[in-house]
Amino acid sequence: MHDLSILLIELGTVLLGLSLLGRIGRRVGLSPIPLYLIAGLAFGEGGLLPLSASEEFIEVGAEMGVILLLVMLGLEYSAGELVSNLRSSAPAGLIDAVLNALPGAAFALLMGWDWVAALVLAGITWVSSSGVIAKVLSDLGRLGNRETPVVLSVLVIEDLAMALYLPLLTAVLAGVSLAAGATSLVIAVATVVVVLLVAIRFGNAISAFIAADDAEALLLGVLGVTLLVSGLADKLQVSAAVGAFLVGIALSGPVAHHAVELLTPLRDLFAAVFFVFFGLSTHPAEIPHVLLPALALAALTMSTKVLTGYLGAKRAGIALPGRFRAGLALMPRGEFSIVIAGLAVAAGVEPQLASLATAYVLITVITGPMLARIPDTEWFKAMLRRRTATVPAHPIPQTDTSL
Amino acid sequence: MRVRVEQTALPGIGVRHDLVMASGRRIGVVSHRSGRRDLVLYDQDDPDACIASLPLTDDEAEALADLLGASLMLGQLAGLRSQAAGLLTEQISIPAGSPWAHRRLGDTRARTRTGASIVAVLRDREVIASPVPSFAFQTGDVVVVVGTREGLDGVAAILAETEPDG
Numbered sequence: 185m186h187d188l189s190i191l192l193i194e195l196g197t198v199l200l201g202l203s204l205l206g207r208i209g210r211r212v213g214l215s216p217i218p219l220y221l222i223a224g225l226a227f228g229e230g231g232l233l234p235l236s237a238s239e240e241f242i243e244v245g246a247e248m249g250v251i252l253l254l255v256m257l258g259l260e261y262s263a264g265e266l267v268s269n270l271r272s273s274a275p276a277g278l279i280d281a282v283l284n285a286l287p288g289a290a291f292a293l294l295m296g297w298d299w300v301a302a303l304v305l306a307g308i309t310w311v312s313s314s315g316v317i318a319k320v321l322s323d324l325g326r327l328g329n330r331e332t333p334v335v336l337s338v339l340v341i342e343d344l345a346m347a348l349y350l351p352l353l354t355a356v357l358a359g360v361s362l363a364a365g366a367t368s369l370v371i372a373v374a375t376v377v378v379v380l381l382v383a384i385r386f387g388n389a390i391s392a393f394i395a396a397d398d399a400e401a402l403l404l405g406v407l408g409v410t411l412l413v414s415g416l417a418d419k420l421q422v423s424a425a426v427g428a429f430l431v432g433i434a435l436s437g438p439v440a441h442h443a444v445e446l447l448t449p450l451r452d453l454f455a456a457v458f459f460v461f462f463g464l465s466t467h468p469a470e471i472p473h474v475l476l477p478a479l480a481l482a483a484l485t486m487s488t489k490v491l492t493g494y495l496g497a498k499r500a501g502i503a504l505p506g507r508f509r510a511g512l513a514l515m516p517r518g519e520f521s522i523v524i525a526g527l528a529v530a531a532g533v534e535p536q537l538a539s540l541a542t543a544y545v546l547i548t549v550i551t552g553p554m555l556a557r558i559p560d561t562e563w564f565k566a567m568l569r570r571r572t573a574t575v576p577a578h579p580i581p582q583t584d585t586s587l
Numbered sequence: 588m589r590v591r592v593e594q595t596a597l598p599g600i601g602v603r604h605d606l607v608m609a610s611g612r613r614i615g616v617v618s619h620r621s622g623r624r625d626l627v628l629y630d631q632d633d634p635d636a637c638i639a640s641l642p643l644t645d646d647e648a649e650a651l652a653d654l655l656g657a658s659l660m661l662g663q664l665a666g667l668r669s670q671a672a673g674l675l676t677e678q679i680s681i682p683a684g685s686p687w688a689h690r691r692l693g694d695t696r697a698r699t700r701t702g703a704s705i706v707a708v709l710r711d712r713e714v715i716a717s718p719v720p721s722f723a724f725q726t727g728d729v730v731v732v733v734g735t736r737e738g739l740d741g742v743a744a745i746l747a748e749t750e751p752d753g
Contacts, residue, residue: 260599269598318599325640328603328617328627333595340598441620506635565633 194238198227202456213323215316217518218549220456221542224463225471235464242461249458250526251428252451253519255410257314257343258432259440259447263383266433269340276334276496277341283488285310291481297534300356304528307349308541309485313518313549314339320513320553324560331497331506335513338496346520347376347426353524354423357531368421375422376430383434391439403446406435425523455519462522463542465529470539478543486548486555489514505568509559516552521545605629624648653712677739678709679746681728687746693720701741703734 205219227235235242270277288309292302317339326332351372355365383390394409396402410431417427435443493511502510525541528534558564595603597617605615605627613629615637622645627637643651681687687695698704708715708722709729715722724730732742 265596265598268596314599325637327597327600328605328615328625328629328637328640330595330635333597333603336598336600502635503633505633509636 191238191241194235195241198223198235198238198242198460199456202460206456213553215319215516215518215549215553216456217313217316217459218546220459221463221522221546224460225466225468225542226463227460228464228466228468239464242457242464245454245457246461246526247424247458249451249454249456249461250425250523251410251414252447252454253315253458253523254425254428255406255432256444256447256451258429259435259444261340261343261433262436262440263380263387263433266340266344267380267384269337270344273334273337273341273496276338276492276499277345279495280338280342280492281310281345283492284485287484287488288481291477291484295477295536297537301528301534301537303353303356304524304533304537305540307346307353307524308517308521308544309481311342311346311517311520311524312339312489312514313516313520314343316516316518316549316553317513320516320556323553324557326509326513329506329509331493331500331502331510334496334500334502335493335510338492338514342520343429344376347429348372350423350426350524350527351421353527355421357527357533358421371420372422372426375417375420376426379430379434383436387434387436390434391437394435395439399442399446402439402442406439406443406447407450423527458526459522462526462538465526466538466542470536471543474536474540474543478540478547481540482544482547482551485517486515486552504572505559505565508564508568509556512558513556515548515555517545517548603627626651656714674733675736675739676706676731676733677743679730679732679743681724681726681730681746683726685724685726685746686748687724688726689723691720692718692722692724695742695745697732697742697745700745701734701738703732703738703742705730705742706733707731 201223202216202220205223206216209216209219285306289302289306291309292305293299295301297305317335321327321332321335348369352365352369355368394402394405396405410428413431414424414427417430418424432440490508490511493509493514494507497507497510521541522545525538525545529538590606590608592604592606595605597603601617601619603615603617605613607613612631613634615627615629617625617627617640619625624643624645626641626643628639630636630638692705695705705718706716707730708718708724709731710725710727730742730746732739734742
């Protein structure tokens with residue numbers, strides 16, 4: 185009973201602290217993710233106020249957080265949207281993967297880490313944060329901009345690529361042989377394809393099965409299916425996160441719409457717990473050691489993201505200012521990078537990885553949304569105008585057919 | 588519709604429709620899955636960027652659409668009025684209890700008797716343009732008439748008759 189009271193007091197304090205941080209963050213226009221990570225650092229071992237009784241609860245909560253983050257991500261897309269997007273934006277996705285995953289892998293090898301750590305770091309630097317970027321785009325009033333579909337397509341392709349990358353990583357981290365790793369990759373690919381096909385063909389039937397008139401039954405139904413599938417996926421070594429993502433994709437229409445409404449508060453709660461947990465598993469004392477490498481990695485991979493967005497927007501026939509807007513918007517890394525690092529840390533890969541990932545995500549997620557505002561500033565516009573004025577007028581690509 | 592509306596999917600958010608106006612400006616509407624709609628106005632110097640994005644609720648969007656649709660029709664009539672001196676428009680309503688409710692437009696023989704034409708009927712925020720003689724009035728309809736002053740007065744008198752002679 186004594187433990188229980190301490191657990192409640194600790195959890196209450198942590199949640200109250202997060203609420204205050206979130207409020208401060210919103211006032212200065214900062215995403216809550218970096219604040220939660222910092223809170224985790226403060227509450228962890230070697231931090232200001234180490235927790236004693238609630239770590240186990242937070243660990244389970246963090247796992248729920250990952251699952252909820254991914255099921256919500258899946259709910260945002262319909263299977264048809266994913267497939268049509270895959271067809272039209274595969275080249276942009278490929279540029280994205282090459283430009284951003286390879287530097288991460290190369291960096292890990294330069295640090296003298298093994299190829300497993302390289303695979304992990306490649307994933308961390310590859311994936312932009314869909315959540316943070318979607319928020320930034322809507323905050324800056326750019327949802328109507330003509331380069332925005334390019335940015336969103338890159339995010340969708342990345343999310344879909346994660347459905348293949350995470351199971352592969354899970355298999356590699358479990359230390360299975362090459363053959364077993366290949367088998368689990370095949371299983372993962374087959375699962376993803378089958379789920380997409382089933383969702384396109386029978387999405388309505390699945391949704392109708394879960395659909396319920398009252399909110400409570402719907403909430404329990406969606407949560408139940410998600411946890412069940414995640415658990416089964418985990419057993420198959422396909423990773424619980426991917427299972428949840430696929431459940432999200434399979435649900436569509438009004439069920440998906442209502443489920444989003446019902447799950448959002450739960451996701452907010454457990455995702456916060458997840459980021460705190462990740463902060464907890466990092467020793468604040470290690471951050472100074474990895475700060476320089478993290479800054480270098482962030483500078484490198486934030487520039488490659490700008491290039492990714494620039495090239496993607498150029499391909500879509502967007503003019504110069506829009507290319508920079510697309511590039512600069514793509515810089516923040518967030519939830520996925522932490523999910524990947526979390527998997528690696530749990531598997532005991534490279535002890536410095538957690539602190540590097542924390543510092544890296546902190547840097548990109550704090551500076552990214554700020555840098556994304558640059559193209560809206562007067563001096564940047566003036567600079568672009570001067571540039572286009574000195575370069576002999578090149579024709580603006582004419583892509584729209586509406587004229 | 589002479590303008591071309593371009594549709595673009597915004598994965599995870601919704602769809603965007605936009606069009607280029609005769610003036611060269613581009614406007615669009617971002618429809619969110621949640622039902623929210625943003626009216627967006629593009630920058631003249633940088634047609635990829637929107638300079639304003641106005642979030643509208645379902646009701647606001649509907650009200651704005653009505654406003655644009657209705658004012659388009661009345662605007663055309665106003666233009667007609669200024670072009671041809673002496674030609675006027677008037678809106679005459681069919682009140683509850685009017686003998687014309689449920690009777691046909693042809694029965695008024697308005698054009699034959701007054702020279703003025705019934706060019707449109709406004710019903711429930713809808714515009715019924717160029718109603719045919721078999722069109723049946725309903726209580727609450729607003730009849731838009733075009734003609735000379737005498738013609739309009741004549742139609743108003745016909746529609747005000749308590750015992751239409753058919």
